[in-house]
Amino acid sequence: MPFRVIETGDLRHLRWKSDFKEGALIIAYHFPEHDPAEPPHDHDFVELQLCVGGQGWQQTPTGEFPFDRGKALLIRPGAWHRHHDNQKLDAYVCCFSAKLLLHELLWTLDDPALNELLWRPATGAGADVGIVRLELPEPLLVRCVAHLDALVALGENDDPAEKPVRLGHLILVLACLAEAIASRPREAGFQPAHGAVKRCLALMNSDLAEPWSANGLARRLNIDVSYLGRLFKSTLGMSPMSWLAQTRAERAAYLLARTDKPVSEIAVEVGWPDPVHFARRFRAHFGISASAYRERARRNRDELDANPEARHRWAVKDESGATRVP
Numbered sequence: 553m554p555f556r557v558i559e560t561g562d563l564r565h566l567r568w569k570s571d572f573k574e575g576a577l578i579i580a581y582h583f584p585e586h587d588p589a590e591p592p593h594d595h596d597f598v599e600l601q602l603c604v605g606g607q608g609w610q611q612t613p614t615g616e617f618p619f620d621r622g623k624a625l626l627i628r629p630g631a632w633h634r635h636h637d638n639q640k641l642d643a644y645v646c647c648f649s650a651k652l653l654l655h656e657l658l659w660t661l662d663d664p665a666l667n668e669l670l671w672r673p674a675t676g677a678g679a680d681v682g683i684v685r686l687e688l689p690e691p692l693l694v695r696c697v698a699h700l701d702a703l704v705a706l707g708e709n710d711d712p713a714e715k716p717v718r719l720g721h722l723i724l725v726l727a728c729l730a731e732a733i734a735s736r737p738r739e740a741g742f743q744p745a746h747g748a749v750k751r752c753l754a755l756m757n758s759d760l761a762e763p764w765s766a767n768g769l770a771r772r773l774n775i776d777v778s779y780l781g782r783l784f785k786s787t788l789g790m791s792p793m794s795w796l797a798q799t800r801a802e803r804a805a806y807l808l809a810r811t812d813k814p815v816s817e818i819a820v821e822v823g824w825p826d827p828v829h830f831a832r833r834f835r836a837h838f839g840i841s842a843s844a845y846r847e848r849a850r851r852n853r854d855e856l857d858a859n860p861e862a863r864h865r866w867a868v869k870d871e872s873g874a875t876r877v878p
Contacts, residue, residue: 603619604697605640658753696725761820804818
Protein backbone atom coordinates (compact mmCIF):
# COMPACT_ATOMS: atom_id res chain seq x y z
CA MET A 553 0.00 0.00 0.00
CA PRO A 554 1.55 3.37 -0.97
CA PHE A 555 2.11 5.90 1.77
CA ARG A 556 3.09 9.53 2.14
CA VAL A 557 4.61 10.94 5.31
CA ILE A 558 3.08 13.96 7.01
CA GLU A 559 5.70 15.43 9.30
CA THR A 560 5.28 18.17 11.85
CA GLY A 561 7.82 19.83 14.11
CA ASP A 562 5.30 21.03 16.68
CA LEU A 563 2.91 18.22 17.44
CA ARG A 564 1.77 19.94 20.62
CA HIS A 565 0.08 22.68 18.62
CA LEU A 566 -1.10 21.45 15.22
CA ARG A 567 -2.14 24.24 12.87
CA TRP A 568 -4.22 23.93 9.72
CA LYS A 569 -2.14 26.21 7.51
CA SER A 570 1.16 24.60 8.43
CA ASP A 571 0.11 20.94 8.48
CA PHE A 572 -2.29 20.79 5.52
CA LYS A 573 -2.58 22.32 2.07
CA GLU A 574 -3.57 25.96 2.32
CA GLY A 575 -6.64 25.67 0.11
CA ALA A 576 -7.95 22.49 1.73
CA LEU A 577 -10.98 22.65 4.02
CA ILE A 578 -11.85 19.00 4.76
CA ILE A 579 -9.40 16.06 4.82
CA ALA A 580 -9.79 12.48 6.02
CA TYR A 581 -7.30 9.65 6.56
CA HIS A 582 -7.58 5.95 7.32
CA PHE A 583 -4.93 4.39 9.55
CA PRO A 584 -5.46 0.60 9.42
CA GLU A 585 -2.71 -0.17 11.96
CA HIS A 586 -1.92 2.98 13.88
CA ASP A 587 0.35 1.97 16.74
CA PRO A 588 2.50 5.08 17.44
CA ALA A 589 1.75 7.14 20.55
CA GLU A 590 1.48 10.92 20.61
CA PRO A 591 2.28 13.54 23.21
CA PRO A 592 -0.62 15.71 24.40
CA HIS A 593 -1.54 18.19 21.68
CA ASP A 594 -4.19 20.62 20.51
CA HIS A 595 -5.14 22.03 17.11
CA ASP A 596 -6.77 25.09 15.59
CA PHE A 597 -9.11 22.91 13.52
CA VAL A 598 -11.87 20.43 14.30
CA GLU A 599 -10.86 16.75 14.41
CA LEU A 600 -12.96 13.61 14.43
CA GLN A 601 -11.42 10.27 15.44
CA LEU A 602 -13.35 7.04 14.95
CA CYS A 603 -12.14 3.56 15.90
CA VAL A 604 -13.25 0.60 13.78
CA GLY A 605 -10.87 -2.08 15.09
CA GLY A 606 -8.03 -2.90 17.42
CA GLN A 607 -7.67 -1.03 20.67
CA GLY A 608 -5.87 1.92 22.16
CA TRP A 609 -6.22 4.51 24.88
CA GLN A 610 -7.22 8.15 24.74
CA GLN A 611 -6.19 10.70 27.33
CA THR A 612 -7.99 14.01 27.88
CA PRO A 613 -7.83 16.56 30.73
CA THR A 614 -10.36 14.54 32.76
CA GLY A 615 -8.62 11.17 32.48
CA GLU A 616 -8.08 8.13 30.27
CA PHE A 617 -10.46 5.73 28.57
CA PRO A 618 -10.23 2.80 26.13
CA PHE A 619 -10.60 3.55 22.44
CA ASP A 620 -12.04 0.56 20.55
CA ARG A 621 -14.60 -0.27 17.87
CA GLY A 622 -17.44 2.22 17.69
CA LYS A 623 -15.81 4.82 19.95
CA ALA A 624 -15.51 8.33 18.53
CA LEU A 625 -14.15 11.70 19.62
CA LEU A 626 -15.09 15.11 18.27
CA ILE A 627 -12.26 17.46 19.27
CA ARG A 628 -12.86 21.17 18.91
CA PRO A 629 -10.18 23.83 18.37
CA GLY A 630 -8.06 24.45 21.46
CA ALA A 631 -8.90 21.17 23.26
CA TRP A 632 -6.04 18.78 23.92
CA HIS A 633 -5.82 14.98 23.91
CA ARG A 634 -3.41 12.16 23.14
CA HIS A 635 -3.64 8.47 22.25
CA HIS A 636 -1.23 5.79 23.45
CA ASP A 637 -0.73 2.06 23.96
CA ASN A 638 -2.35 1.30 20.62
CA GLN A 639 -2.53 -2.30 19.45
CA LYS A 640 -3.27 -2.59 15.74
CA LEU A 641 -5.61 0.34 16.08
CA ASP A 642 -7.78 0.72 12.97
CA ALA A 643 -8.97 4.31 12.98
CA TYR A 644 -10.27 7.12 10.80
CA VAL A 645 -9.31 10.75 11.30
CA CYS A 646 -11.28 13.55 9.69
CA CYS A 647 -10.16 17.16 10.04
CA PHE A 648 -11.82 20.33 8.87
CA SER A 649 -11.03 24.00 9.10
CA ALA A 650 -12.67 25.89 11.97
CA LYS A 651 -13.80 28.61 9.57
CA LEU A 652 -16.34 26.16 8.14
CA LEU A 653 -18.26 26.51 11.41
CA LEU A 654 -18.78 30.22 10.86
CA HIS A 655 -19.70 29.85 7.21
CA GLU A 656 -20.87 26.64 5.53
CA LEU A 657 -21.79 24.95 8.83
CA LEU A 658 -23.29 27.91 10.68
CA TRP A 659 -26.74 26.35 10.23
CA THR A 660 -25.74 23.54 12.62
CA LEU A 661 -26.51 25.99 15.44
CA ASP A 662 -30.19 25.33 14.69
CA ASP A 663 -30.13 21.57 15.22
CA PRO A 664 -30.03 20.49 18.90
CA ALA A 665 -27.77 17.46 18.39
CA LEU A 666 -25.36 19.19 15.98
CA ASN A 667 -25.32 22.24 18.24
CA GLU A 668 -24.26 20.07 21.16
CA LEU A 669 -21.71 18.28 19.01
CA LEU A 670 -20.03 21.31 17.42
CA TRP A 671 -20.77 24.37 19.51
CA ARG A 672 -21.84 24.05 23.12
CA PRO A 673 -19.30 23.60 25.94
CA ALA A 674 -19.44 20.19 27.59
CA THR A 675 -21.23 20.08 30.92
CA GLY A 676 -21.66 17.64 33.77
CA ALA A 677 -19.29 15.60 35.91
CA GLY A 678 -16.23 14.35 34.06
CA ALA A 679 -16.93 16.46 30.96
CA ASP A 680 -13.99 17.61 28.85
CA VAL A 681 -14.10 21.17 27.59
CA GLY A 682 -14.08 21.06 23.79
CA ILE A 683 -14.26 17.24 23.48
CA VAL A 684 -17.37 15.17 22.80
CA ARG A 685 -17.13 11.42 23.39
CA LEU A 686 -19.50 9.14 21.48
CA GLU A 687 -20.20 5.48 20.90
CA LEU A 688 -21.77 4.50 17.57
CA PRO A 689 -23.91 1.35 17.36
CA GLU A 690 -22.92 -1.01 14.57
CA PRO A 691 -25.43 0.07 11.87
CA LEU A 692 -24.56 3.72 12.44
CA LEU A 693 -20.85 2.92 12.47
CA VAL A 694 -21.11 1.22 9.07
CA ARG A 695 -22.90 4.24 7.59
CA CYS A 696 -20.37 6.66 9.01
CA VAL A 697 -17.41 4.65 7.69
CA ALA A 698 -18.90 4.67 4.19
CA HIS A 699 -18.85 8.47 4.12
CA LEU A 700 -15.38 8.60 5.67
CA ASP A 701 -14.11 6.20 3.02
CA ALA A 702 -15.48 8.55 0.38
CA LEU A 703 -13.57 11.45 1.94
CA VAL A 704 -10.40 9.38 2.19
CA ALA A 705 -10.71 8.48 -1.49
CA LEU A 706 -10.72 12.18 -2.39
CA GLY A 707 -7.22 12.48 -0.89
CA GLU A 708 -5.64 15.84 -0.09
CA ASN A 709 -6.59 17.51 -3.34
CA ASP A 710 -7.56 21.14 -2.70
CA ASP A 711 -9.49 21.50 -5.97
CA PRO A 712 -12.35 23.98 -5.32
CA ALA A 713 -14.56 21.96 -7.66
CA GLU A 714 -14.49 19.11 -5.13
CA LYS A 715 -15.68 21.27 -2.24
CA PRO A 716 -19.40 20.44 -2.62
CA VAL A 717 -18.65 16.71 -2.60
CA ARG A 718 -16.35 16.95 0.42
CA LEU A 719 -18.82 19.13 2.28
CA GLY A 720 -21.67 16.75 1.49
CA HIS A 721 -19.81 13.74 2.87
CA LEU A 722 -18.70 15.70 5.95
CA ILE A 723 -22.30 16.69 6.67
CA LEU A 724 -23.36 13.05 6.38
CA VAL A 725 -20.57 12.03 8.80
CA LEU A 726 -21.72 14.71 11.23
CA ALA A 727 -25.31 13.52 10.80
CA CYS A 728 -24.23 10.04 11.94
CA LEU A 729 -22.57 11.51 15.01
CA ALA A 730 -25.62 13.67 15.68
CA GLU A 731 -27.80 10.55 15.55
CA ALA A 732 -25.54 8.96 18.17
CA ILE A 733 -25.85 12.03 20.38
CA ALA A 734 -29.59 12.60 19.84
CA SER A 735 -30.67 10.29 22.67
CA ARG A 736 -28.74 12.26 25.28
CA PRO A 737 -30.80 14.40 27.66
CA ARG A 738 -30.65 18.09 26.78
CA GLU A 739 -31.94 21.31 28.22
CA ALA A 740 -35.67 21.69 27.74
CA GLY A 741 -36.96 24.31 25.35
CA PHE A 742 -34.14 24.24 22.79
CA GLN A 743 -34.75 26.83 20.09
CA PRO A 744 -32.94 27.26 16.75
CA ALA A 745 -30.34 30.01 16.81
CA HIS A 746 -31.76 33.49 16.52
CA GLY A 747 -30.45 35.44 13.53
CA ALA A 748 -28.93 37.94 15.94
CA VAL A 749 -26.62 35.23 17.35
CA LYS A 750 -25.35 34.33 13.89
CA ARG A 751 -24.83 37.98 12.93
CA CYS A 752 -23.07 38.60 16.24
CA LEU A 753 -20.66 35.70 15.69
CA ALA A 754 -19.87 36.97 12.20
CA LEU A 755 -19.30 40.52 13.49
CA MET A 756 -16.88 39.50 16.24
CA ASN A 757 -14.98 37.05 14.08
CA SER A 758 -14.60 39.59 11.27
CA ASP A 759 -12.44 41.90 13.39
CA LEU A 760 -11.09 40.61 16.70
CA ALA A 761 -9.17 43.87 17.22
CA GLU A 762 -12.39 45.87 17.44
CA PRO A 763 -13.11 46.88 21.07
CA TRP A 764 -16.35 44.96 21.15
CA SER A 765 -18.67 45.25 24.12
CA ALA A 766 -21.99 43.58 24.83
CA ASN A 767 -23.75 46.95 24.65
CA GLY A 768 -21.97 47.89 21.43
CA LEU A 769 -22.86 44.59 19.78
CA ALA A 770 -26.47 44.93 20.86
CA ARG A 771 -26.64 48.41 19.33
CA ARG A 772 -25.15 47.17 16.05
CA LEU A 773 -27.73 44.40 15.96
CA ASN A 774 -30.58 46.66 17.11
CA ILE A 775 -31.46 44.33 19.97
CA ASP A 776 -31.66 44.62 23.75
CA VAL A 777 -28.35 43.69 25.38
CA SER A 778 -29.98 41.45 27.99
CA TYR A 779 -31.97 39.67 25.30
CA LEU A 780 -28.80 39.14 23.25
CA GLY A 781 -27.14 37.59 26.30
CA ARG A 782 -30.06 35.23 26.83
CA LEU A 783 -30.04 34.23 23.16
CA PHE A 784 -26.32 33.44 23.31
CA LYS A 785 -26.71 31.48 26.52
CA SER A 786 -29.55 29.37 25.14
CA THR A 787 -27.75 28.76 21.83
CA LEU A 788 -24.09 28.38 22.83
CA GLY A 789 -24.13 28.02 26.59
CA MET A 790 -22.01 31.14 27.04
CA SER A 791 -22.21 34.91 26.71
CA PRO A 792 -21.02 36.86 23.65
CA MET A 793 -18.05 38.18 25.62
CA SER A 794 -17.06 34.67 26.75
CA TRP A 795 -17.08 33.45 23.15
CA LEU A 796 -15.03 36.46 22.11
CA ALA A 797 -12.48 35.91 24.89
CA GLN A 798 -12.07 32.26 23.90
CA THR A 799 -11.56 33.16 20.23
CA ARG A 800 -9.09 35.94 21.05
CA ALA A 801 -7.03 33.67 23.30
CA GLU A 802 -6.85 30.95 20.64
CA ARG A 803 -5.77 33.46 18.00
CA ALA A 804 -3.12 34.89 20.34
CA ALA A 805 -1.77 31.40 20.98
CA TYR A 806 -1.44 30.77 17.26
CA LEU A 807 0.45 34.04 16.73
CA LEU A 808 2.75 33.39 19.70
CA ALA A 809 3.67 29.91 18.50
CA ARG A 810 3.95 30.67 14.78
CA THR A 811 5.25 34.24 14.46
CA ASP A 812 7.94 36.47 15.94
CA LYS A 813 5.57 39.36 16.49
CA PRO A 814 6.09 41.14 19.83
CA VAL A 815 3.60 40.18 22.51
CA SER A 816 2.43 43.80 22.63
CA GLU A 817 1.62 43.70 18.90
CA ILE A 818 -0.25 40.41 19.25
CA ALA A 819 -2.23 41.87 22.14
CA VAL A 820 -3.39 44.73 19.92
CA GLU A 821 -4.18 42.41 17.00
CA VAL A 822 -6.49 40.19 19.04
CA GLY A 823 -8.30 43.09 20.72
CA TRP A 824 -6.66 43.18 24.16
CA PRO A 825 -4.31 46.18 23.74
CA ASP A 826 -3.73 46.71 27.46
CA PRO A 827 -0.72 44.50 28.33
CA VAL A 828 -1.94 43.75 31.85
CA HIS A 829 -5.41 42.82 30.62
CA PHE A 830 -3.96 40.68 27.82
CA ALA A 831 -1.68 38.84 30.25
CA ARG A 832 -4.53 38.16 32.65
CA ARG A 833 -6.94 36.92 29.98
CA PHE A 834 -4.35 34.73 28.24
CA ARG A 835 -3.31 33.09 31.51
CA ALA A 836 -6.95 32.53 32.46
CA HIS A 837 -7.50 30.58 29.24
CA PHE A 838 -4.24 28.59 28.96
CA GLY A 839 -2.96 28.49 32.53
CA ILE A 840 0.46 29.96 31.67
CA SER A 841 1.75 33.35 30.62
CA ALA A 842 2.03 34.38 26.97
CA SER A 843 5.83 34.54 27.20
CA ALA A 844 6.00 31.05 28.73
CA TYR A 845 3.68 29.74 26.01
CA ARG A 846 5.93 31.18 23.31
CA GLU A 847 9.09 29.92 24.99
CA ARG A 848 7.64 26.42 25.23
CA ALA A 849 6.75 26.47 21.53
CA ARG A 850 10.25 27.67 20.61
CA ARG A 851 11.89 25.09 22.84
CA ASN A 852 9.88 22.34 21.20
CA ARG A 853 10.93 23.53 17.75
CA ASP A 854 14.59 23.84 18.76
CA GLU A 855 14.62 20.35 20.24
CA LEU A 856 13.10 18.87 17.12
CA ASP A 857 15.46 20.79 14.83
CA ALA A 858 18.38 19.38 16.81
CA ASN A 859 16.88 15.87 16.78
CA PRO A 860 15.06 15.46 13.45
CA GLU A 861 14.48 11.78 14.17
CA ALA A 862 12.12 12.87 16.96
CA ARG A 863 9.79 14.66 14.56
CA HIS A 864 6.37 13.11 14.55
CA ARG A 865 5.30 11.35 11.37
CA TRP A 866 2.01 10.03 10.08
CA ALA A 867 2.03 7.51 7.25
CA VAL A 868 -0.88 8.12 4.90
CA LYS A 869 -1.83 6.95 1.45
CA ASP A 870 0.24 8.65 -1.24
CA GLU A 871 -1.80 9.87 -4.21
CA SER A 872 1.25 9.63 -6.50
CA GLY A 873 1.53 5.89 -5.93
CA ALA A 874 5.10 6.12 -4.58
CA THR A 875 5.84 4.34 -1.31
CA ARG A 876 7.43 6.45 1.39
CA VAL A 877 7.42 5.26 4.98
CA PRO A 878 8.65 6.92 8.18
